[in-house]
Amino acid sequence: xxxxxxxxxxxxxxxxxxxxxxxxxxxxxxxxxxxxxxxxxxxxxxxxxxxxxxxxxxxxxxxxxxxxxxxxxxxxxxxxxxxxxxxxxxxxxxxxxxxxxxxxxxxxxxxxxxxxxxxxxxxxxxxxxxxxxxxxxxxxxxxxxxxxxxxxxxxxxxxxxxxxxxxxxxxxxxxxxxxxxxxxxxxxxxxxxxxxxxxxxxxxxxxxxxxxxxxxxxxxxxxxxxxxxxxxxxxxxxxxxxxxxxxxxxxxxxxxxxxxxxxxxxxxxxxxxxxxxxxxxxxxxxxxxxxxxxxxxxxx
Amino acid sequence: xxxxxxxxxxxxxxxxxxxxxxxxxxxxxxxxxxxxxxxxxxxxxxxxxxxxxxxxxxxxxxxxxxxxxxxxxxxxxxxxxxxxxxxxxxxxxxxxxxxxxxxxxxxxxxxxxxxxxxxxxxxxxxxxxxxxxxxxxxxxxxxxxxxxxxxxxxxxxxxxxxxxxxxxxxxxxxxxxxxxxxxxxxxxxxxxxxxxxxxxxxxxxxxxxxxxxxxxxxxxxxxxxxxxxxxxxxxxxxxxxxxxxxxxxxxxxxxxxxxxxxxxxxxxxxxxxxxxxxxxxxxxxxxxxxxxxxxxxxxxxxxxxxxxxxxxxxxxxxxxxxxxxxxxxxxxxxxxxxxxxxxxxxxxxxxxxxxxxxxxxxxxxxxxxxxxxxxxxxxxxxxxxxxxxxxxxxxxxxxxxxxxxxxxxxx
Numbered sequence: 001x002x003x004x005x006x007x008x009x010x011x012x013x014x015x016x017x018x019x020x021x022x023x024x025x026x027x028x029x030x031x032x033x034x035x036x037x038x039x040x041x042x043x044x045x046x047x048x049x050x051x052x053x054x055x056x057x058x059x060x061x062x063x064x065x066x067x068x069x070x071x072x073x074x075x076x077x078x079x080x081x082x083x084x085x086x087x088x089x090x091x092x093x094x095x096x097x098x099x100x101x102x103x104x105x106x107x108x109x110x111x112x113x114x115x116x117x118x119x120x121x122x123x124x125x126x127x128x129x130x131x132x133x134x135x136x137x138x139x140x141x142x143x144x145x146x147x148x149x150x151x152x153x154x155x156x157x158x159x160x161x162x163x164x165x166x167x168x169x170x171x172x173x174x175x176x177x178x179x180x181x182x183x184x185x186x187x188x189x190x191x192x193x194x195x196x197x198x199x200x201x202x203x204x205x206x207x208x209x210x211x212x213x214x215x216x217x218x219x220x221x222x223x224x225x226x227x228x229x230x231x232x233x234x235x236x237x238x239x240x241x242x243x244x245x246x247x248x249x250x251x252x253x254x255x256x257x258x259x260x261x262x263x264x265x266x267x268x269x270x271x272x273x274x275x276x277x278x279x280x281x282x283x284x285x286x287x288x289x290x291x292x293x294x295x296x297x298x299x300x
Numbered sequence: 301x302x303x304x305x306x307x308x309x310x311x312x313x314x315x316x317x318x319x320x321x322x323x324x325x326x327x328x329x330x331x332x333x334x335x336x337x338x339x340x341x342x343x344x345x346x347x348x349x350x351x352x353x354x355x356x357x358x359x360x361x362x363x364x365x366x367x368x369x370x371x372x373x374x375x376x377x378x379x380x381x382x383x384x385x386x387x388x389x390x391x392x393x394x395x396x397x398x399x400x401x402x403x404x405x406x407x408x409x410x411x412x413x414x415x416x417x418x419x420x421x422x423x424x425x426x427x428x429x430x431x432x433x434x435x436x437x438x439x440x441x442x443x444x445x446x447x448x449x450x451x452x453x454x455x456x457x458x459x460x461x462x463x464x465x466x467x468x469x470x471x472x473x474x475x476x477x478x479x480x481x482x483x484x485x486x487x488x489x490x491x492x493x494x495x496x497x498x499x500x501x502x503x504x505x506x507x508x509x510x511x512x513x514x515x516x517x518x519x520x521x522x523x524x525x526x527x528x529x530x531x532x533x534x535x536x537x538x539x540x541x542x543x544x545x546x547x548x549x550x551x552x553x554x555x556x557x558x559x560x561x562x563x564x565x566x567x568x569x570x571x572x573x574x575x576x577x578x579x580x581x582x583x584x585x586x587x588x589x590x591x592x593x594x595x596x597x598x599x600x601x602x603x604x605x606x607x608x609x610x611x612x613x614x615x616x617x618x619x620x621x622x623x624x625x626x627x628x629x630x631x632x633x634x635x636x637x638x639x640x641x642x643x644x645x646x647x648x649x650x651x652x653x654x655x656x657x658x659x660x661x662x663x664x665x666x667x668x669x670x671x672x673x674x675x676x677x678x679x680x681x682x683x684x685x686x687x688x689x690x691x692x693x694x695x696x697x698x699x700x701x702x703x704x705x706x707x708x709x710x711x
Contacts, residue, residue: 004532011535017560021527118344126346126389128551130580139561144534148559221524222552226346230522265528271491271518273528 004267017145018262024151026258027158028216030251032231033238034162035209041244042182042202043098045105049113051231052120053207057082057214058223059120062131065218071131075157075215079208086207090200098199113228120225131218154216161212165205166247178202182245230274237277241284329408330378330649335371337362337639338383338407340397340422342414345389350574350628351414354437356619357632358382358411363618364604365636371643378643380636387413391421398425407431408651411635414628416440416458416494419451426450432655434638436631440493441500444675451676452658454634454667458494459501460683461591462542465568466505468589468685468697469540472566472708481510486538486564488529488553490545491518498544498570514538519545526556533562543569550575558584565709568685573624578691587710588688594627594667595686595693598701602665604637611666634667 008014036050047053057078064074089112097108135149169175180188181198189195217223217231238257242249260280265273329336339358342351362380370377383405387394394413401407402425410426412419412435419438423446426433432450439458443451470480485506489499506513514536517529523545530553533541541564543553550569554577557567572578572590594600596612605611611633615625638661643649646657662671668681685697687706694704 007532007535014531014535017531017534018528021531025525121346121348122344125349126547127349128548128575130551130555132580137559137561143561143563146560151559217524222548222555224522224524224548227522227524230524261525262528262531265525266531269517270488270523270526270529271520273525274520274522 001267001269008266011144013141013144014266016141018266019259020145020147021151022259022262023255024155024220024258025261026255027155028213028220028254029231029234029238029257030254031158031162031216032210032213033235033242033254034165034247034250035206035213036235037239037242037244037246037250038178038209039203039206040239042178043094043199044102045094045098045203046102046109046236047206048106048109048232049116049228050206050210050235051233052113052116052228053082053086053210054214054217054231055120055223055225055228056085056116057211058131058218059124059129059214060211061215061218062129062223063124065131071133071215071219072153072157074131075212078211078215082211082214083204083208086204087200089207090203094203095196095199113232117225117228124225126225128222128224129218130222131215133219148220151220154220158213158216161209162251165209174198174201230277233281234277237281237284240281240288329406333370333376334379334381335409335643335649336381336383336405336407337409337411337636338385338398338401338405339411340385340387340394340401340413340418341411342389342418343384343386345387347389347414347418350437350626351389353626353628354414354632355384356615357436357629358636360615360618360629361604361633361636364614364633365640368604371640373643373647373649380640382411383407387418389415389418391418394418395421395425398422402429402431408649409433409639409654411435411632411639412437412453416443416497417492419443420493423448423451430651430655432651432658434635434642434658436635437628440497441677442493442497444673444677448676450655452638452661452672453677454638454670454681455593455631455678456681456683457677458497459504461498461501461570462544462568463501463505464591464683464685464697465540465542465566465589466502466509466511468706469566470509470511472706473539481512483509483511483540484514484536484538485511486515486533486536486541487513488515488517488519488526488541488543488545488549490521490523490549492521492546495519495544495546495549495570502542519549523548523552526552527560530556530560530562533564534560538564540564540566540568543567544571547571547575550577551580554581554585554588567710572688573626573693578688582691585688586690587707589696589706590686590688590693591683592627592686592693593681593683594630595684595695596625597695597703598668598684600664600666600668602637602663602667604640605633605666608666630667634665634670637665637667638663638670 060078061071061074065071097105133150137148139146177193181195185195238253241253264276366379370379385397410433414437416438434452436454441457469483473480473483489495515532550571568589577585596608598608601607612625642657646653671680673679686693687696696706
């Protein structure tokens with residue numbers, strides 16, 4: 001471990017590589033986490049199938065790429081298909097559990113996650129898949145730092161998509177209605193908003209965002225039917241750290257999570273790379289707990 | 301009586317009846333002129349692809365033996381048949397299904413499941429019931445140092461998978477006038493029984509040559525990113541990079557080695573073929589070294605199938621959709637051949653006699669020579685190392701079987 005830290009000091013350019021890789025993948029974590037925050041904040045549904053939605057999006061992009069459609073063009077298609085899928089899931093499952101207690105919705109989405117994993121496995125097999133972009137790879141500093149163009153493009157796409165979603169929430173009528181429902185569903189209903197439709201739309205929008213994140217993941221990482229859980233956990237970590245409805249927080253937390261993963265992978269070894277995600281969750285929860293206690297005391 | 305109580309009664313009766321059928325007298329292990337083998341193997345779940353490869357291998361072995369007149373025991377010819385159950389890639393299920401095969405189906409002769417994990421779950425059960433098992437897909441060496449007496453494996457154990465790459469690196473260092481102990485090795489192994497065995501074998505051989513490990517990372521089970529490990533590789537410039545993490549490890553590594561332009565003179569990894577890295581990543585995978593249990597280009601030869609090449613052709617003709625015959629299929633077929641050989645030499649269906657015959661197995665097959673150690677693993681067949689050269693897999697080590705020269709350093 002100390003050798004690895006020493007290595008970072010000796011060759012500071014390695015930090016650039018690690019930070020860049022963290023930034024690229026962190027932007028996708030942030031995107032998926034934003035979708036989770038949306039559903040959580042508006043509907044109070046904690047979607048445990050979030051990561052599996054991401055993987056589904058990835059498989060869509062990958063499948064299209066095997067048919068000769070470039071994964072970048074596969075991305076919007078994945079979004080549209082996942083939007084439709086999200087709507088179906090809402091009508092079939094989520095609508096029935098939305099006003100039940102928290103455990104019902106957790107169990108329902110957990111079950112959904114298992115079903116998605118197994119169906120993907122049946123359909124595509126357990127192999128790892130990648131959607132190849134065939135873009136160039138740039139080297140800097142004598143090859144010590146490399147950046148694949150696709151990673152850079154995926155960062156731009158993630159940022160663009162996030163901006164679009166934020167703009168949509170701010171300026172469109174639907175976005176306003178979603179925010180109104182999030183603030184007070186009953187009041188929104190009284191004002192004539194069809195909250196059921198809002199919920200359906202929100203859930204589908206989240207699925208579409210996941211579809212996009214998944215398409216990006218399939219281009220810069222790898223996908224496999226059972227990799228969803230890792231993405232679910234990451235989304236939860238980011239949302240818990242940032243708090244609901246805190247968009248800049250989600251972005252910062254997502255990017256830092258990407259960086260933290262890569263740094264801990266470098267310093268502690270790859271076996272602790274994903275461990276760091278869970279460790280962060282524990283730390284974040286502990287810190288929140290302390291903060292809230294202080295808050296409550298102040299109220300007293 | 302309400303409908304629901306009627307339903308409940310009907311259900312109870314039905315369950316009871318099913319239970320009675322289940323405990324009905326077990327079928328014999330040899331039915332008429334058919335010898336019944338049993339296997340709980342993965343058709344669904346994470347091992348499904350290779351499970352099905354193995355099943356195809358078993359089926360081809362059975363088909364060929366039956367076509368050639370079957371198994372001759374006591375002057376009579378018997379046909380072979382296999383009962384399969386799907387273990388859903390979970391070891392617990394493999395164990396349950398093994399009990400079912402033994403107790404309900406009366407199977408007395410086993411073919412192995414796919415993977416070390418499921419085989420590990422199964423071995424204690426075949427031991428308990430004294431049922432011999434010839435397995436072809438569990439390579440972990442922990443299967444063979446427990447003193448099990450009823451397990452026989454046709455494949456090379458996992459610690460041999462990448463050990464030959466160390467020997468090759470030492471050979472090349474010597475040729476270049478360097479001391480083998482100066483070779484720096486970077487290791488990335490998944491944290492699972494199989495890969496850790498591979499790692500143990502590599503470490504043993506490194507010790508032999510006095511080589512140093514500059515990186516020793518253990519990859520998590522659901523690994524989708526190796527960038528941190530590879531950044532270290534970039535900084536430390538090892539002479540040899542060895543990776544083992546099943547198909548997902550190979551695919552992730554191949555993708556990121558290309559993406560990060562990692563330049564190491566020698567890269568060796570397991571599961572190159574299973575991960576289809578050549579199809580996926582093309583020329584960037586050139587000069588990777590990949591161990592294999594078997595290759596169709598090897599000059600092995602046996603009675604039932606002829607040469608390895610002939611087996612390859614027959615397999616592709618029998619099962620559509622295979623561009624390459626996976627070694628998982630070849631070794632499965634070899635396991636069936638071992639059963640035939642053992643039955644004929646034992647000249648009996650007594651499990652104990654057949655087991656003794658199995659311990660004395662010494663045969664030449666298209667899959668290589670087969671001879672079991674006391675622990676039950678095959679000690680007569682080496683692991684071969686192939687190099688990806690312009691998209692082709694060519695055998696480069698050990699020199700006895702090599703068809704091509706090794707490209708070093710890789711570009």
